[in-house]
Structures are given as structure tokens and as C-alpha cells.
Amino acid sequence: EAALPNAVQLRRRDYEASAMMRELLLRNGIALPSTKGPTAEPPGLATEATMTTVYLIGNRHGRGGDMVDVIIHEVTASERAVVRKGDPQALADANKVLVLLSEGVLQDASLAELMEVLAQDRATSTDRIVMVCRTSSEGWVFGGANPEVAAAPAEVQQALNDHEAITYRTPSELGSRHEFPAMLNHLLDRLAPSSSGTGPAGGCAAPVATVPTVRQQLEAARQLTKLAEVEAARAAETAEAHKLAAETAKAEAARAAETAKAHKLAAETAKAHELEVTKLAKAEAAATAKAHEAELKASEAAAEAEALRVELAALKQALANSNASNST
Numbered sequence: 518e519a520a521l522p523n524a525v526q527l528r529r530r531d532y533e534a535s536a537m538m539r540e541l542l543l544r545n546g547i548a549l550p551s552t553k554g555p556t557a558e559p560p561g562l563a564t565e566a567t568m569t570t571v572y573l574i575g576n577r578h579g580r581g582g583d584m585v586d587v588i589i590h591e592v593t594a595s596e597r598a599v600v601r602k603g604d605p606q607a608l609a610d611a612n613k614v615l616v617l618l619s620e621g622v623l624q625d626a627s628l629a630e631l632m633e634v635l636a637q638d639r640a641t642s643t644d645r646i647v648m649v650c651r652t653s654s655e656g657w658v659f660g661g662a663n664p665e666v667a668a669a670p671a672e673v674q675q676a677l678n679d680h681e682a683i684t685y686r687t688p689s690e691l692g693s694r695h696e697f698p699a700m701l702n703h704l705l706d707r708l709a710p711s712s713s714g715t716g717p718a719g720g721c722a723a724p725v726a727t728v729p730t731v732r733q734q735l736e737a738a739r740q741l742t743k744l745a746e747v748e749a750a751r752a753a754e755t756a757e758a759h760k761l762a763a764e765t766a767k768a769e770a771a772r773a774a775e776t777a778k779a780h781k782l783a784a785e786t787a788k789a790h791e792l793e794v795t796k797l798a799k800a801e802a803a804a805t806a807k808a809h810e811a812e813l814k815a816s817e818a819a820a821e822a823e824a825l826r827v828e829l830a831a832l833k834q835a836l837a838n839s840n841a842s843n844s845t
Contacts, residue, residue: 524692530684536699547734569598569709572611574630579620580656584685588617588649591701597709609637611645613708618650618657618682623665623673635672647707648682655685683707 525544528537539549571592575585589600592615600615601607608614614634616622623631638644651657659677661667666674683704686696 522691526693526696528696532703533696533699536695540695546738568596569612570607570610571598571600571613571615571708572608572634573600573602573615573617574622574627574634575615575617576619576621576624576627579622581619581651581685582621582656584619584649584651584687585617587688588615588685588701588704592705592708595701595705597705597711605633608633613647614645615704615708616646616648617685618648618677620656621665623669628669628673631673631676632670635676646676646680647704648677648680649685649704650682651685655687 525537525541528534542549573585573589575588576582577585589602592598592600598613601611608630616631622628634646638646650659657663659666666677669677683700686693686700688694688697
């Protein structure tokens, strides 16, 4: 649904079908080579004396009448025709008569002008009429369903039946943007055929730049595809290298984490060992102090015992001396 505004409408008339197919190819990257040749008159050098005179019959004021000014402008800008309107002498001198079929054209002055054209053409056994019509939704229908047609004189109704009208396509920037140029080019070829012929879409008189052939475009597309494949392979190799580098970095990070863990465990073990050594040193110091204290106490006890022994010996000697004195 998002693509519908850019869709190309199906058309069956030969020039519209050709323009439709060229547009479809162009939008898909394939531009057909031009078949236009050089024009007889370079743009800008044409004069009114060399251009076709077109008398225009139309009604600006009814539904669909907006095409009158658009067509006058575009035909004049093409420099292939001079447009005249509202002048009886210009009507008599015109090479072509362009009848724009929209609401109100078969009434009053424009109907009278069309009747005059038919009378002049009958008198000279010519047919100068070219018709352009709006679609039914834009204000024009053929046959008795259209009150203007039903009320028109018989010769006007016959003229409508005898001339196949070109369907007017409104200028657009949407999907059918190619249709207005195709319609205009076809109309110009009907009004003022160029001496160099027309292109497949009813082209204009200006030279058309040559475009590459389908074979050249396909070859260019193949080359682009090759380059894209090479670039994709390089990108894949780069991605694989990046992936390997990432995996290596991940492995290095894991090893670094293991090393850090081992260092932490070693630090904790060293700290525990240090605490144990400190504890043992304190215990050893305490034991040494106690042993030293015990040694002092033992020395004191020995000295005390020696003193007692000496004292006892002295007492014994004194007792012995006393006993000897008594015996005497």
C-alpha cells in the first residue's frame, strides 16, 4: 500500500502503452536507447512563418476547463505551433483546429466556432480537427448521457464520432507523472508532425540524449555486482578478524582474571602465614620469659637451700662443740 502513490496505471492506447512500458523499465534501472534523430529546426530558430497555426476551441469556465490554459502554454512553449483563438480570420487560416472537450464547450460561441470549422472543412474537403477530451470524472462523457452532446447538431455529433479524442492527462508528480509529457508529445505530433519522425512515446522535436543500451546497462550492473561481492567478501573477512580478535581478548581477560584470583589467594595465604608466624613468635617469647622466670626462681631456691645447709652445718658444729665442752 505504501507504494501505491508511485504506481504506474495500466494504459492500452498505443502511445500511452509505449510510454508506460518505457517508464516501468526506467524505474527499474533500464533506460531504452533513444530512437530520435536530429530535428529539422533547432529550438529557438523557428518563426511563426515556419510553425503550424493552431486554432483553439475550448471553454475555460466549466468543469475540466483548466486544461485550456495548460495546453495553450505547452503548445506555444514547444515552438512547433502558434495558437490562435477568437479570430474568424485566424480560424479560416489555421492549419489545425484543436477542440478541447470539457463542460460547456458545445454551447454558445465555442459551438458556433466548431460549426464554422465543419462548414469550412466540408467546402475544402479537408479535416483539420484534433480533439482532446477530459475523462468522465473530470467533466466529459461521450454519447447521449452528456446533455451537451445530445442537444448538439447532427454534424457535431458525427464529428465527435469520426475523431478519436486524445485523453487529457493532468500534470502530476505521483506515479503517473510520465503521462502528461506522453500525452503532450502525442498531441504535438498530431498538430505539427516533425520532419524527423517521432519516438516510441511520441517524443518532442528537441534532440534526445543517447542512453546506454540494455546490454551496456546489464554489463555495468554485472560489474557493480562483482564489486559488491568483493566488498562483501572483504567485509566478511574483516568481520571474522574482528570476531577472532574479540575472542582472543576475551580469553586474555579470562586468563588475567584467573591470575588475579591466584594472586589474591597467594596474598591471603601469605597474610595467614604471617599471622601464624606472629602468633608462634609471641608464644615462643612468652615461653622463654616463663622459662627465664622459672630459672630465676630455681636459682633463688638453690641459694636459699645452700644458706640453710650452711646454717645447719654451723648449728651442728656449735652443738658438737657444746657437747664436747660438757664432757670435759
